[in-house]
Amino acid sequence: MKQINIKALAQELNLSVSTISKALRDSYEISDETKHRVLELAAKLNYTPNPYASSLRGKKSRNIAIVIPEVADSFFSQAINGIESVAKGKGYHVLICLTHENYEHEQAILKEFQSGRVDGVLMSVSSETASGGHIQELIAKEVPVVFFDRALNGVAAARIVTDDFQSGYNATAHLIEQGCRNIAFLGVSSQLSISNDRMAGYRKAMEEKGLPFREVYCSSSPEDNHTLVTDLLRQHGRPDGILASVEKLATSVYQACAELQLSMPADVKLVCFSNLGIAAMLYPSLTTVTQPAFEMGKAAAATLLKLLEKKHTDPSGLDMVIPSELIRRGSSL
Amino acid sequence: MKQINIKALAQELNLSVSTISKALRDSYEISDETKHRVLELAAKLNYTPNPYASSLRGKKSRNIAIVIPEVADSFFSQAINGIESVAKGKGYHVLICLTHENYEHEQAILKEFQSGRVDGVLMSVSSETASGGHIQELIAKEVPVVFFDRALNGVAAARIVTDDFQSGYNATAHLIEQGCRNIAFLGVSSQLSISNDRMAGYRKAMEEKGLPFREVYCSSSPEDNHTLVTDLLRQHGRPDGILASVEKLATSVYQACAELQLSMPADVKLVCFSNLGIAAMLYPSLTTVTQPAFEMGKAAAATLLKLLEKKHTDPSGLDMVIPSELIRRGSSL
DNA sequence: TTTATTTACGAAACCGGTTTCGCTGGAATA
């Protein structure tokens, strides 16, 4: 099958390729009549412009990338929908790239973006990412980066996050109010902003009541996490409350409780940062800190487009904090 | 920031651009010494080739697309991981495009692909898709298409599916075995292959026992589905068993049961096609037909790459059926 | 020594749009 291109249209209409191009782009140089003829033929022949040709010449790809650890997470999948809704509206395409929580993957992906494959990047850093050299390098090549949810300190980029500190505080205060005295915090990584901020909120709430900290770092392996949580709940003086900082940790806690015959919420109360739609149907129903995933996605995309369209080079003043909501359910009541 | 390109490398080394290009592509025409010098400088200057330039010239983008209804679904997110694992290994990039179960979106996306943006397409059709003209058109332009999970009849493309008929049969037989006599099937769309095949299995199992059919088509709106399921469970002679053909319907059933004070599994038993990791922690735990999502993704990607790399134009003989597993849990026992 | 072949590289066309600049004929202005 022959691809029909601008040259084919030009021949058919006895016009030059430049005229066709201008007509398609609605240039003022071309008469309405000619434009009309061109548009008509293009529609008739089902012409689709080659995006690579335009990108090559124009130095603009109209692609933006979403770089996230994984897609099998309700926060990210909802955020993707938010991003897409904004991007599609402005004629941008969205490239989803998964780091699988791996720093090398993340590096390789960003390195590739230096080629101009995308005009801008929305990212939530992997849990392994400790330094931001690869991100700085990309920004130096004038590819704007906007963090959403998981930001990296020390990198001068806009960040759209939720009120992690306050949410951590609120969730902990809620557990304390429900009678917990020995609350463990399940973090993800000592580098991750969300983990640290949520933990800081947890600490503040605990400190205010003079309660002791207990912090456990989980990995990205479900098996390891299961072991970790099981050990935590098996030890003498096991926690009577758990604040889990990411969604996937909920499963481990439910499983461990079931295996150890601990009842939730009687023996252990749980609050988890999560956007799971079926949190209410779990047994017991799960108390969640629910993030505004869709809104964060929309805001992040809008911010990136602002950076792309205006030469709004300065990312300062673009940061945004959208509050999460503590939804009290059976696991903590 | 100046992008460094082949020309820059050429100038630096006093070589021609063609020599650089060949050296980078490890051509036999270039001496080992020159190759070495080129590679070294490229690494030093952090050279990243412009993908648009190569795609334009080579008529190959090394991009493949995943066209799916949505990403907030555990089957699709797991399948994506399977696809990605194969594609990345072969040096392909993955573009994820969401149709939101909308036919017009799907059409527009495929139309765009006629431009050569991607070399091949993996797709699960939207529930609204009744005819395959847009898919045929793409195939006519020599862009191979492989269906996974949701295939469309009448389109000559490879299809990687699970044993929908048998799974529907098994799930229904299981419900009958558990004492259900009045089992409703919740479908998605009368066009969708998975819905139809699963329903056919349901019908066969019901017929064998002389039990009456009851089939309800749900939409993609959670609110509408909630109303539908509530009405179904409120009516006189309400079903004592439900077979839900897609994951998101589970939520509606749980919710409706809770609101109507119906207890699962005593009043209503439920089996749902789902890949939810936390199915076991629901209340009651959810009996699922779990699809081999990751494997299906891998198989689909492998099939597409086969079509891309060899000129294996004929898609017949590439079809694959990977069985699902019925996992019996509390909602049906 | 002459001819054939191989090695290693460069010049230039090419992919398909975009954009700059130049040209022409007719209308407007002086």
Place this chain on the structure above:
DNA sequence: TATTCCAGCGAAACCGGTTTCGTAAATAAA
């Protein structure tokens, strides 16, 4: 009538790689 202006269009450069073809020098074969 002479000059200016402008609408409308075309030729060609350009984006950054890839590939074909040509060629000079080195080597092998005759």
